[in-house]
Amino acid sequence: MPVRRSDSLNLDLRLKTMRQRAITVSGPWFLWINLLFSLFILGRHYFSPLEKTISLTDAFPVLEILMGLILAISSSTIFILRMAYDQHAEWLSKLLSGALIAISALWMGCFYLLLASGDSRIVFPFAALLIFTALISLYFDGRVLLSFTLPIWVVILFCNFIYPSDLTLLNALLYLLLAGLFESGRRILRSWFVLAIRREQENRVLIKQLQDLANLDPLTGIANRRSFHLLLDKAMQRQQQCHTPLSLVMLDVDYFKKYNDHYGHQAGDECLVNIAQCLVAATRSTQDVVARFGGEEFIILLPEATEQQAIEVAERIRQKLQALAIPHVGSPVTGYVTTSMGIANLRPETTSTRLIAQADAALYKAKKHGRNQWQTFSDE
Numbered sequence: 001m002p003v004r005r006s007d008s009l010n011l012d013l014r015l016k017t018m019r020q021r022a023i024t025v026s027g028p029w030f031l032w033i034n035l036l037f038s039l040f041i042l043g044r045h046y047f048s049p050l051e052k053t054i055s056l057t058d059a060f061p062v063l064e065i066l067m068g069l070i071l072a073i074s075s076s077t078i079f080i081l082r083m084a085y086d087q088h089a090e091w092l093s094k095l096l097s098g099a100l101i102a103i104s105a106l107w108m109g110c111f112y113l114l115l116a117s118g119d120s121r122i123v124f125p126f127a128a129l130l131i132f133t134a135l136i137s138l139y140f141d142g143r144v145l146l147s148f149t150l151p152i153w154v155v156i157l158f159c160n161f162i163y164p165s166d167l168t169l170l171n172a173l174l175y176l177l178l179a180g181l182f183e184s185g186r187r188i189l190r191s192w193f194v195l196a197i198r199r200e201q202e203n204r205v206l207i208k209q210l211q212d213l214a215n216l217d218p219l220t221g222i223a224n225r226r227s228f229h230l231l232l233d234k235a236m237q238r239q240q241q242c243h244t245p246l247s248l249v250m251l252d253v254d255y256f257k258k259y260n261d262h263y264g265h266q267a268g269d270e271c272l273v274n275i276a277q278c279l280v281a282a283t284r285s286t287q288d289v290v291a292r293f294g295g296e297e298f299i300i301l302l303p304e305a306t307e308q309q310a311i312e313v314a315e316r317i318r319q320k321l322q323a324l325a326i327p328h329v330g331s332p333v334t335g336y337v338t339t340s341m342g343i344a345n346l347r348p349e350t351t352s353t354r355l356i357a358q359a360d361a362a363l364y365k366a367k368k369h370g371r372n373q374w375q376t377f378s379d380e
């Protein structure tokens with residue numbers, strides 16, 4: 001199946017959002033690792049069973065300063081992440097990326113100092129561990145992963161050339177092997193990540209399609225009878241708790257059988273779509289519900305609307321249809337498509353079935369009085 005542009009745009013957008021989320025989930029773990037590693041380097045003389053070598057860093061505590069900065073950046077970023085109100089906010093992911101790039105630059109300085117002073121015992125295991133834990137935590141975001149690991153790769157390679165005593169064939173092979181493992185691992189992990197997001201995206205589309213099938217009328221795209229009942233029950237519960245008004249308008253297209261007989265079923269379908277659009281245009285988009293109740297019958301739920309406000313809606317519909325002026329030569333009413341409408345207002349103790357029956361009774365009255373008009377149940 002060809003990939004549509006909108007689908008790939010959606011996927012790119014979803015990937016971006018998920019990358020932002022993922023970094024705020026695995027970022028803290030990686031910051032803890034950096035924090036522990038910097039503590040280890042600070043206390044290296046206590047942990048190391050090997051004899052202490054004289055090094056550059058003894059003369060001036062640059063290494064201690066660098067490690068102190070890693071400690072400060074890691075711990076403060078972890079703290080901010082813990083305290084943040086929205087754990088997946090975009091600014092948090094930016095803060096984390098920035099913190100990791102800064103930490104990487106500090107590691108670069110640290111490894112350079114150690115290699116320059118000939119103390120390479122902990123550099124290679126530490127660099128390898130850092131690079132592979134970075135891969136585990138950041139594989140989904142190539143840019144951040146590369147920004148963190150590249151300076152470490154570069155400083156080791158650079159020192160191997162500057163200080164050739166360290167440039168053994170074994171080192172070079174090890175370096176190449178690590179780079180190969182890193183890149184292949186990154187590709188595998190990333191492909192799983194993209195696949196998972198793509199599947200999730202497909203599932204979302206599928207769920208939306210199923211929801212639309214269950215809740216929308218396929219011809220007009222407005223709510224169907226089933227979802228109207230659900231929404232009416234919900235609205236009635238809310239209304240009865242808050243004691244606010246609620247009204248219904250039920251509509252029936254006048255002499256629609258004659259319309260079909262004269263213009264054909266296809267034109268009849270188009271007419272129903274136009275009427276549905278007209279009803280939607282005449283109501284408030286946020287809370288009113290326009291639904292197709294049956295063949296050429298529509299119903300409108302007007303929460304928080306008094307009978308007078310429902311009358312205003314019905315009158316607006318009548319005028320909009322009049323302005324549309326869809327020809328209906330078979331109609332004895334006006335020669336154009338018209339509707340009859342029944343209005344019912346919710347009274348205490350009224351059930352939803354009863355309320356619909358009241359709107360239907362008012363609609364029947366409108367038909368009896370000559371169609372192309374509205375009637376209210378309260379006038380009975």
Ligand SMILES: Nc1nc2c(ncn2[C@@H]2O[C@H](COP(=O)(O)OP(=O)(O)OP(=O)(O)O)[C@@H](O)[C@H]2O)c(=O)[nH]1
Binds near residue numbers: 257
């Ligand atoms: N084109 C089309 N026609 C439909 C659809 N659903 C129902 N109808 C037609 O709507 C017509 C309804 O006919 P009736 O119930 O006699 O109502 P009416 O002709 O409007 O008469 P009054 O309601 O008394 O004004 C029937 O001819 C149905 O075939 C639909 O989805 N598309």
